[in-house]
Amino acid sequence: MKTTIAKVGNYVEQEVTIGAWLANKRSSGKIAFLQLRDGTGFIQGVVVKAEVGEEAFQAAKNLTQESSLYVTGTVRADDRAPSGYELTVTKVEVIHEATDYPITPKEHGTEFLMDHRHLWLRSKRQHAVMKVRNEIIRATYEFFNQNDFAKVDPPILTGSAPEGTTELFATKYFDEDAYLSQSGQLYMEAAAMALGRVFSFGPTFRAEKSKTRRHLIEFWMIEPEMAFVEFDESLEIQEQYVSYLAKSVLENCQLELKTLGRDTEKLEKVQAPFPRISYDDAITFLHEKGFDDIKWGDDFGAPHETAIAEHYDKPVFITHYPTSLKPFYMQPDANREDVVLCADLIAPEGYGEIIGGSERIHSYELLEQRINEHNLSLDTYQWYLDLRKYGSVPHSGFGLGLERTVAWLSGVEHVRESIPFPRLLNRLYP
Numbered sequence: 001m002k003t004t005i006a007k008v009g010n011y012v013e014q015e016v017t018i019g020a021w022l023a024n025k026r027s028s029g030k031i032a033f034l035q036l037r038d039g040t041g042f043i044q045g046v047v048v049k050a051e052v053g054e055e056a057f058q059a060a061k062n063l064t065q066e067s068s069l070y071v072t073g074t075v076r077a078d079d080r081a082p083s084g085y086e087l088t089v090t091k092v093e094v095i096h097e098a099t100d101y102p103i104t105p106k107e108h109g110t111e112f113l114m115d116h117r118h119l120w121l122r123s124k125r126q127h128a129v130m131k132v133r134n135e136i137i138r139a140t141y142e143f144f145n146q147n148d149f150a151k152v153d154p155p156i157l158t159g160s161a162p163e164g165t166t167e168l169f170a171t172k173y174f175d176e177d178a179y180l181s182q183s184g185q186l187y188m189e190a191a192a193m194a195l196g197r198v199f200s201f202g203p204t205f206r207a208e209k210s211k212t213r214r215h216l217i218e219f220w221m222i223e224p225e226m227a228f229v230e231f232d233e234s235l236e237i238q239e240q241y242v243s244y245l246a247k248s249v250l251e252n253c254q255l256e257l258k259t260l261g262r263d264t265e266k267l268e269k270v271q272a273p274f275p276r277i278s279y280d281d282a283i284t285f286l287h288e289k290g291f292d293d294i295k296w297g298d299d300f301g302a303p304h305e306t307a308i309a310e311h312y313d314k315p316v317f318i319t320h321y322p323t324s325l326k327p328f329y330m331q332p333d334a335n336r337e338d339v340v341l342c343a344d345l346i347a348p349e350g351y352g353e354i355i356g357g358s359e360r361i362h363s364y365e366l367l368e369q370r371i372n373e374h375n376l377s378l379d380t381y382q383w384y385l386d387l388r389k390y391g392s393v394p395h396s397g398f399g400l401g402l403e404r405t406v407a408w409l410s411g412v413e414h415v416r417e418s419i420p421f422p423r424l425l426n427r428l429y430p
């Protein structure tokens with residue numbers, strides 16, 4: 001019976017054939033252990049000389065790392081095996097023999113591994129991170145579908161820049177100037193007026209000269225936008241969504257989290273509601289913690305965010321930032337013109353901001369005034385102003401960065417390991 005490693009549990013004490021690669025091996029004079037992987041999982045194949053004969057045993061001992069194989073054997077339940085099963089091998093057929101696979105079981109430097117990202121993805125750890133990523137994607141669709149959101153795809157080639165003009169990838173759109181999307185938000189606002197509750201999920205681009213463990217040049221963002229939803233309700237949806245992601249990963253990625261050595265107790269605590277702290281109180285808190293140089297009106301850097309996050313064992317919302325720090329479209333607080341109805345969600349353990357969101361301005365006059373204050377072109381944004389002209393409603397939305405969330409939930413240090421082929425400041429290869 002041909003099957004996959006993920007499904008061997010259905011064939012205990014039966015003979016199966018699996019297409020697999022040899023990840024690693026070790027052997028003695030009488031027995032060889034083949035670490036096999038097929039993408040769906042990892043399993044140990046045991047080759048016993050007395051059972052397969054001298055010739056087949058020698059062939060198994062000589063198999064090279066990453067050779068592709070058809071392996072036939074009997075499935076055994078084994079409590080000591082991480083997956084719960086082992087394969088007693090009866091036959092190995094080599095499909096393609098790999099020679100001198102560059103990533104050996106020894107330690108390699110990060111730059112070397114990054115240069116070999118196309119192969120590094122096969123390693124057990126990287127495989128685990130990609131599976132966690134896949135689970136977050138799956139759970140995202142599930143959560144928003146269960147909550148009556150429709151998926152809408154905003155354009156990637158755009159003529160405008162919602163998050164400020166300094167971090168744009170410019171390109172030519174025939175004779176016009178165009179940019180790669182840094183956020184689909186403005187289009188999602190139009191979509192929310194058509195479909196009520198919507199979310200997008202796509203690549204976004206930031207020409208940021210940042211070289212930190214949190215920054216990618218190309219990253220994937222989930223951007224929900226909700227008509228008739230004001231600031232507080234938006235925070236509730238955000239904390240439910242993030243709790244759902246943590247719960248899904250805990251439930252469906254147990255093996256992967258084990259491979260990654262993730263402290264799952266920390267993830268068990270990620271349950272709504274999340275604490276909220278205003279920007280004002282965060283400044284006071286930072287002063288108490290000895291960050292003397294920060295003053296009201298300054299943006300927070302990674303050390304500030306980490307100091308605040310360390311105070312809690314759940315993600316924390318920092319709310320009501322100064323208007324001057326945030327983009328033009330955010331709704332001012334009705335009681336205080338100098339702050340906006342926005343929140344950044346800061347993940348625990350130093351992973352930084354995973355969500356940025358706000359209520360949006362729904363008054364035509366105020367939005368027009370803000371566009372002017374930010375020296376943006378009224379022509380470019382006329383379509384966006386139109387949304388405030390024909391049945392304007394209070395509405396809110398947010399953007400969750402996929403790679404930061406994957407890094408946090410899987411516990412990898414750097415976002416470069418949470419996307420298959422990272423685009424970094426100095427890296428466009430492979």
Ligand code: 4AD
Nearest residue numbers: 183185215216219223353354355356397398399401
């Ligand atoms: O805070 P940002 O810039 O918000 C927006 O783009 C809004 N228009 C979203 C919205 O309201 N629809 O980005 C949102 C999130 C951040 O919290 C972070 O998780 C992620 O996107 N992000 C990055 N992730 C990796 N590398 C980068 N350079 C990132 N920049 C932002």
Ligand code: MG
Nearest residue numbers: 344353355356
């Ligand atoms: Mg932000």
